[in-house]
Amino acid sequence: MMKSLFGKIFLWFWLTSILLTVASVFIAVFLTGTPVLRQWASNFGDLYSRNVVQSYLLGGDAGLDQFLTSTEQAREIQTTLFGPDGERIRGGALTPFQQGLLEEARASGRTECRIRLAWQCAAVVDTPRGKFVVVGRALHPRRMVRQLPLSAVLTRAMLILLFASGLCFALARYIARPVEVLQHATRRIAAGDLSARAAPALAPRKDELVSLAEEFDVMAARIEALMQSQRQMLGDISHELRSPLTRLRVALELAEGGDAEAMKRMNADLQKLEQLIEQVLTLNRLDAGEKWVELQSTNLETVLSEVVRDANYEGRARNVSVELKAEPLTIKANPALLKSCVENIVRNALRYSPDNGRVEVEERAVSDSTGRVGHPQWVEIRVRDHGPGVPPEALPRLFEPFYRVAESRSEKSGGRGLGLSIAQRAAAVHGGTVEAKNREGGGLEVLVKLPVRS
Known part of the structure; x- marks a missing residue:
């Protein structure tokens, strides 16, 4: 298939669609974050924050340290916990970006997440002892990506790939078909079928390739007309030569029998033959140009x-x-x-x-x-x-x-x-x-x- 124009066009369209899809996903996930991913991160951050606060309320500092240690080792999430009075219970100092997330979460009363090269969330957890705030940051975003529902992602990716493949096939077929039609018509003409035409098979289309097919048909019609004219000319010349030659043969027989008028008839027919040959030669020289x-x-x-x-x-x-x-x-x-x-x-x-x-x-x-x-x-x-x-x-x-x-x-x-x-x-x-x-x-x-x- 790679040797055909259709195969090359299809492959280029297909690879381009895959690259565009991958680039779009990369930009969406790692640079901007789509609404679906932000919602997933918000839900994950909300659940994680509740587990952090629950561990602290049930086990105190020891229970919190045990939970965070296991979490940071398994998922590499850096966590900071603030109590109802705003004091930092666990974790290091916040970056300016994290400080902004913290203020947004306190103001809105809900989980706020930002997805860049690293995923960062600030969640407000309301308890009987007051409102705790958890700020978390994924140290390695790839580990967070692994937690996505891969089956759903792969299913969607396959559907997108199938749709892109069908679209690429249709586009490649649409572009390559006029070339295939022209190739088929050329082969027919080369085989001697001068009636072959390309434009009728592409009638619904109106583009440059159809214009090329129409020009091809004009050329084919001209060749067909020239060949028919040549065959007709050969037949006409044969007919024009046959009549004087027949009369010459009859006149020669009469001359051998002593007919005095036969020589005059032979001379007249010879002059006609000479005129015909001269006219054909003149026509041929004129067709050769100036x-x-x-x-x-x-x-x-x-x-x-x-x-x-x-x-x-x-x-x-x-x-x-x-x-x-x-x-x-x-x-x-x-x-x-x-x-x-x-x-x-x-x-x-x-x-x-x-x-x-x-x-x-x-x-x-x-x-x-x-x-x-x-x-x-x-x-x-x-x-x-x-x-x-x-x-x-x-x-x-x-x-x-x-x-x-x-x-x-x-x-x-x-x-x-x-x-x-x-x-x-x-x-x-x-x-x-x-x-x-x-x-x-x-x-x-x-x-x-x-x-x-x-």
């Missing part, structure tokens, strides 16, 4: 103009135009990566625009998050189309690799679900963000927000 990215002063209007020019050429077949509204602005960026970011978004808008439609690209500088224009801190690039838009439940997943809103529509349009993922990661490498929302009246608007670095 260590490989070199930033330089880039004219944003020039980059956007090139993208719009290429998009207009591509849209001529369906009579879809791309309009640009921009102003000269220089930012710190990687030109090729920035062009890839905007180009993927524009091509996605072009792909889902209806025939004879229009795509709008707008660039503007803003000074802060409120959108006010001034000394530019951010640049916003908005790409709007007039297509069917995206279902609201699909918007959060729009930038996931290989995610396509409608499989059949994406295949018809030639999309593989990688363009928007590349755009988002390219913006992130530049310290920016990409967001998408449906427009009122139809269509999708994608907002790219990039910092203007000096």
Whole structure:
């Protein structure tokens, strides 16, 4: 048990409670004296004083000397007896402290006791011959302690110890349980169960350990999502590679049979394979961060103009135009990566625009998050189309690799679900963000927000 956190916490609590109990008893008995002990000492002093006076009244000086001698030898109690007239019958001179006890006893008419390192009492004994006063002092307090009712003391001590042990157990369990829950969840994740969570098992609690468990669950959920995304990506890549390879195999057989169109089909499928591999490699490099990215002063209007020019050429077949509204602005960026970011978004808008439609690209500088224009801190690039838009439940997943809103529509349009993922990661490498929302009246608007670095 000592190797576990629970065992260590329990042992420390248990030892601390025992030490506190012992210290409390020591202070109570030897330094202050509790009401129970003072009452016991008063009763003992009253009984002892009556025996002293009785011995004197029945046996005189000889009887008193015999009683006190035996008592001092057995219990080591120093005794002084005063007669009704105040004369000292037996014993030595009193200390100032004992003199104070004597005066208090005479004034109150009852036994007065003080418990310090030594127990001292002054008792008034009323007899037919008058009031005698006995002052006693325990020479060795430990002998007086031995006269306490040990069975009752031990019983109470055991009850206190049992209560303290139960309380220590509960406290140690309360503190160590979150650690045990986290350990169990960690082992499950290590064994491959990525659905393991810790916070639900600690739901009633509200403390730092529960906050740690919640952070652990966030981490576990992120790992689970990444692993699922990785498995899905591998499956999607396999699917994307299988279709062109199958067509290549068929085209090769046709080419061997003398089909002249087979070579064109093979070339088109090879280009698709090359594009897919290039996109996957780009996505992988972007996920690695910005260590490989070199930033330089880039004219944003020039980059956007090139993208719009290429998009207009591509849209001529369906009579879809791309309009640009921009102003000269220089930012710190990687030109090729920035062009890839905007180009993927524009091509996605072009792909889902209806025939004879229009795509709008707008660039503007803003000074802060409120959108006010001034000394530019951010640049916003908005790409709007007039297509069917995206279902609201699909918007959060729009930038996931290989995610396509409608499989059949994406295949018809030639999309593989990688363009928007590349755009988002390219913006992130530049310290920016990409967001998408449906427009009122139809269509999708994608907002790219990039910092203007000096």
